[in-house]
Amino acid sequence: MTAPQRLTDRKREAIIQAAISEFRAHGFDVTSMDRIAASAGVSKRTVYNHFPSKEELFAEILSQLWTRVSAELDIPYRADQPLREQLRQLLQGKLQLLADDNFLNLARVAIAATLHSPDRARNMVERMGEREESLTTWIRAAQADGRLKPVDPTFAAQQMHGLLKSFAFWPQISMGQPPLTSQAQTQVAESAMDLFLAGYQI
Template sequence: MTASRHPAPAKAKAALPDARPSGPGRPKDMGKRAAILEAAKRMFTLHGYEGSSMDQIAAEAGVSKLTVYSHFGDKETLFAAAVESHCETSLPPSLFEPAPEVPLRERLLDIARAFYAMVTDPEAVAGHRMLCTPQVAATALPKLFWEAGPVRVQGDFAALLARRIAAGELDIPDVPRAAGQFFALVKGEPHARLVFGGPAPSPEEVEAHLAASVDLFLRAYGTAPAAKKRGAGR
């Protein structure tokens, strides 16, 4: 999702009926909530935060603006919810479930592949660049994005690491720090090259990079002799 300042024309769609705000005790329509989130993700991705109004998002979702506000309160809350929803779609909760039957290296590779695919998507790269521009960096948007996206993902991953520590597979003195290190390794040079306009690596290069990143992480924190040996042999 980007933060472009160019407004986009509203997409004309008929509002769905029953657009009254949900009062206390009245259950919200989860179908409408999902439609609003999907519309927000599309609009923020195509036109950025400043270029997407609540009216336009409501029209895209086929609901009234009042319905959008009844579900999300304000545009910042909607943006944060859209970022969170995007992360959950790209990195589903099942990836962070205990699943002791799944070998640790295999689970870390699965997470690394999903995360790398998410952050190297062309729209994600464009959004990264936009969040770093002086006009956007001075706003609340980068903090909203950080808390709704990376902080939540790292928290889920830290919980997974804690469970694997309890199982004796990892030895990590500072779990939050290790979680951040893992995702920094996964992004690595390939992501930086994309951000600065360099060529995309081949699928084979990506897979080699992700495997090396996971093995380095396991060499630092894994307790299994195989992890230490694999890391030392690269």
Template sequence: MNQTSGNKTRLTDRKRAAIMEAAVSEWKHQGYDNTSMDRIAEVASVSKRTVYNHFPSKEELFAAIVAELMSRCQIMKEFDFDPKKSISSQLTAIGKTAVELMTSTEFQDLARVTLSRFLQSPEIASEMLIETTQVEAELAVWFKTTHEAGQLRVPDPTLAAKQFLGLIQSFAFWPPLIGKEPPLTTPQKKAVVKSTVSMFLDHYKPSNL
């Protein structure tokens, strides 16, 4: 790729990102139905033609935003058990990853926009449910591995995965999403992870310890 083509590609990517950012911002404050593609173009500082070149319809723009939200969940799928590291440190790292993802402004904004549309678009809700289930499945494999290695006693890895993520979501994700509480501070994030890990290690410790 020559320099001219590279610059053009980067400009195109920046415009696409600007359009998606504008859409999230407007849908967050004005709602999906009350926001036109013209308004999104205005906020993104691009022409209406540019918007439609990237996204032929508002539905396709929304689908792209859902895809972006799901792609961010991919970082929650890297649960490789390391027998050389302590269970506590590994579980803490997983918890920190989950908390940072769930509390990030970008993730919260994306989630707020998509969740508001779920009742109108059940198929989108199904896609997100599949993604969440996959994350839980990956964590369940990690718990299963620790059980087999004798590091933890986890007779039901799937349940354990749901419990672990559910505890973090109840403090880090849902309260700020619905406006019930402000986002967690850094010390609060650490406290949530520490208490969750401590609870799990106490409950799932091997019977011989």
């Protein structure tokens, strides 16, 4: 990669980070491309060279959010391993993501920008659900192996995600609480597994 390309990449990242900051501070509708350019330390023309519109810039922020969600640990089901140990690996990956400051910043921007746009909110929720498939797939495989009760795997996975997010996502997003410590993550994961396995393990 040449030096000019690296400079271009740095400018693009600076624009994205500035947009995240401005959207968080002022909201999507109030934030202007002029404000983002000033915050990023680049010209307005440079911003438009990378992102033709504010909507496209916001779409890139959402894309980064989806990428982070998609990167959660995808642990395949193993018939020869205890269910609890496999669940623990899945939940640890999820909780580590939810404790990541950059992920939380992206989520705050996405949620704030969707509050006044039902269509945008619906799209975000649907795409988030598509990216949280790893646990659903694992539950389905454990059911096929006769180790979990035949509950709707999507429903069971949503229950588990809800247990985690009630401690490790919504308090941080809505009330500004700090991300969970490693010790708190362990406590939340173990408690969620207790409830899940008590209800669904055969």
